[in-house]
Amino acid sequence: MYKIVRKEVLNPSVSLIEVEAPYIARKAEPGQFIILRVDEKGERIPFTIADYDRDKGTVTVIFQIVGKSTESLNELGEGDSLQDMVGPLGVASNFEGVKKVAVIGGGLGTAIAYPQAKKLHSMGVSVDMINGFRNKDLIIIEDLCKAACTNLYTMTDDGSNGNQGFVTAKLEELINSGEKYDLVVAIGPLVMMKAVCDLTRKYDIKTIVSMNPIMIDGTGMCGGCRITVGGETKFACVDGPDFDGHLVDFDSAIARSRMFKNQEAESRERAHKCRLEGMNNA
């Protein structure tokens, strides 16, 4: 089980894997996520379900290499198997009654936003997708996104793809040019989601964000993923991961995402050292 049937390198730090997980594929919906373990000593790492194929019984995740566990994951190739995968977890996105939506992806957040855009698009909703990256080499899944929306705007911080600017600037430009969105979906780094929410609050547009706090079980039993929404404590794994962005306490979420910063660095360093020593011994 959990065999990797396809792997693609999307950019130097982002890969896609399609994994055999028939039970999960049967039930998965956009907005939900899985938790996987690479091996017996591995962490439980959550990833959004980027796509699923009910007939083939597969689930696709797109992941960014940021630390020890995602590095280990990236060492696996087609034909290798994961130790564990559990899901689908979290609440599926609910888009009833919306007509025109702006879906915003920041960096890797694009991959998390993609299934939502795809679902909205398939429901006949008008979707403007605005994706932002630091530079043109980091752009991922542009073709997939193009097929999942009405208009795609791909922005780069440094303008290297010919479209310079932050996603917030583009969104404001579209709003000012008369586009009337009844919903904004913003997915990306916490600071980006916070900036989008500050903007849409000004224009009074309902905004949904996807919260990705540190998780373990993903079923509501540890409380580690708790965030503050509208003054109440919520568990992102069971109450979310989507929340009303105007109610989310981003500052506390940003602090909590750094809870294990030192240990994460230690874990990664050790992995690198082991790899070097392994090479020396060879």
Place this chain on the structure above:
Amino acid sequence: MPNMSLEKVPMPEQEPNVRNKNFKEVTLGYTEEMAVEEAQRCLNCKHKPCMQGCPVMVKIPEFIALVAEGKFEEAYKKIQETSSLPAVCGRVCPQENQCEKFCVRGIKGEPVAIGRLERFVADWYMENCKSVSEKPESNGKKVAVVGAGPSGLTCAGDLAKLGYKVTVFEAFHTPGGVLVYGIPEFRLPKDIVAAEVNKLKELGVEVMTNMVIGKVLSVEELLNEEGYDAVFIGTGAGLPSFMKIEGESLNGVYSANEFLTRINLMKAYKFPEYDTPVYVGKNVVVVGGGNVAMDAARSAKRLGAENVYIVYRRSEEEMPARLEEVHHAKEEGIEFKLLNNPVKINGDENGWVDSVTCIKMELGEPDKSGRRRPVPVEGSEFDLDADVVVVAIGQTPNPLIKNTTPDLETNRYGCIVAKEETGETSKTGVYAGGDVVTGAATVILAMGAGKTAAASIDEYLSQRKK
């Protein structure tokens, strides 16, 4: 001639200052000689008073008599007639409130060490009798068990022995429930739990991990689409409670579930060999007075914390933890701040815990539970330095199954309503037992509930026309 010593034969254990730095088992168990000597303290009372204290009626005098004769294998079979997890229960039962509480030897002196003897017998059997269980003949009926804790595992084992095809669906990647994610290695080695699970597999039980029922499949689907004739729900009480005081979202504040899951299930005590981190810091405040609080405090100490405090709002007398755990915790250097209650967690400028403000309590009039109610002493607030706070004030059932099984009756605490004598719920063909029914309780009660449900599932399915 019985051994008239007033004291139990002591059980060897690691020195407190050695063991509070490792995760190896604290107590080392009896040798054969010690077990026989202790067994000889039993008077083989005709009225078997000890048995009334055991929730599953282990035939205590009979198994102890066999131990005294050196017939350890027979002793094991005797225990097994009514209990499924003796290696576990011998270690974790609150014996002082159960079997040993009623032992006549306890009137003057210490009671017979029933728990230690039970553990000895189970360990001896596991080491010396590598009997392979025979797969019973199939009766063609399928039962789904949800949750691989003591209740689910027991129910699965009993049904498998009767010929049912049993599949256990477990949300986590390892079966065992609290026995693997909550109770630490130094109290209950995980090999013991794994051995119990393997015995079930030999009986033909299929254990499917990574299956969250209510998400990947619903109870309804198990019955109507997956072809199970009955379902047992033993999903425990895994939802952590917080104190709802200021500062609980600061970095460094954990629920006991998170803290212990990181350490036990994910083996953060072997970090960085294992990938999952845990942060412990120098000063740790654990809030609560039960087994969960003791486990969290003793784990923190082992991970290098200098000062570990148990903050509990009542007095030692009311502490629900097993006597042995409190005793061991004290020996290991855990400081007890009794009759104190946290009112606020204070943070530093980076969002990390800095200290906990507590208020002193005094005991007032008895409340409904008969325990004297703690009341705050006005103006007695003080600050306790803390890098980490572990909240161990209780758990309730996870609402996942309740929310996805509309016709399953639950009470106002979210516990599934099930008949005590049978485990039957409001939904035909669905049975439940363990913590999900009673709220957080004990291993032996969960095991007993699993047994009861297995018997009534068998009765229900034997009577039902195919």
